[in-house]
Amino acid sequence: MWKDFSEYIIANYKDASLIVEVGVGGFPLVALTLKEHLNMDIIMTDIKPYHDEVVVDDIINPDLDIYKGATLIYSIRPPEELQNYIKKVAESVGADLIIKPLSTEFINPDNSLKLINYKKAIFYKKCIL
Numbered sequence: 001m002w003k004d005f006s007e008y009i010i011a012n013y014k015d016a017s018l019i020v021e022v023g024v025g026g027f028p029l030v031a032l033t034l035k036e037h038l039n040m041d042i043i044m045t046d047i048k049p050y051h052d053e054v055v056v057d058d059i060i061n062p063d064l065d066i067y068k069g070a071t072l073i074y075s076i077r078p079p080e081e082l083q084n085y086i087k088k089v090a091e092s093v094g095a096d097l098i099i100k101p102l103s104t105e106f107i108n109p110d111n112s113l114k115l116i117n118y119k120k121a122i123f124y125k126k127c128i129l
Contacts, residue, residue: 004119005100006033009072013096016040016071020095022059022086023078026050030076043070059085067093074098087112090126097126 009030013019017040021031024044028051035042045057045066057063059082067073073090074097075083083099090097099113100123113124 002029002033002121005076005121005123006030006037008116008118008121009034009074009098010037013072014038018043018070019072019074020045020067020070022057022073022075022089023047023082024054024076027076028054030074059089062089064089064093067095069093070095072096072098074100076100077102087126091128094128096128099124 009019016038019034019038019040020043022045024031024046028044031042031044043066044054045059046054047056047058049056055066057066062085067089070093073086073093073095075086077100078086086099087097097113100121113126116123116125
């Protein structure tokens with residue numbers, strides 16, 4: 001499934017200027033796969049970074065400079081209480097948004113996100129344009 005999720009981003013954002021993963025935690029597989037296949041900056045953020053490559057940021061009180069210029073902001077299994085904050089950041093910087101929730105979550109109460117089924121990957125997406 002992670003291969004399919006990464007493949008979707010690579011295929012649809014190969015011309016992006018910047019991609020940011022919010023709340024990478026200890027699971028950098030997607031971001032590292034994107035770095036390997038895309039010739040652009042991939043920023044990983046987390047409130048408690050586990051590694052030097054992860055930028056410290058609290059999505060509830062974000063440093064918008066981290067996200068400026070992003071074409072895509074995505075998050076993998078973010079806690080439900082953080083999802084609206086992630087959405088607000090994406091909207092404020094004009095970036096597309098992808099949220100890959102837990103399989104048991106329904107995260108689209110206002111119908112602003114589109115459900116995407118790409119091979120074995122299932123996620124929600126909101127495009128700015």
